[in-house]
Amino acid sequence: VGTGGLDLDNGMGTGSSDAEAEIRDQGIDLQEEADSLNWIQRIAPITGNGVELAALSAEFDFDAVFTQAQVAESFDAAATVSESEVVEVGDVFAVRRDTNHYLLLVTDVNVTPDDNTDSYTFTIKRGQ
Secondary structure (H helix, E strand, O other): OOOEEEEOOOOEEEEOOOOOOOEEEOOEOOOOOOOOOOEOOOEEEOOOOOEEEEEOOOOOOHHHOOOHHHHHHHHHOOEEEOOOOOOOOOOEEEEEEOOEEEEEEEEEEEOOOOOOOOEEEEEEEEEO
């Protein structure tokens, strides 16, 4: 409870269905043993609040984006997805919610098979 979502406006973790969140972790695979690698390790947009998620290509240069307009343009240049592939360090995602745009770089993926406190770390750029 209270985990699994991310509010990209302030970078704060939320519940996975929180209305303030833009993205959510897809949780664990309940078909797998609890002490196994049961983390699905994928993200998706929060449904029902107008959020769209796009995956950018491996060639996309996150560090070359400096302006809010470039953040917004990065979303238009990417393919939208209903769920990411398995999230790995270096992946870049673009998110749009209404007129707000976000660019996410995955900088860490923390896998903890013993206690399901798995997590991602993102660097976030915001545009409009």
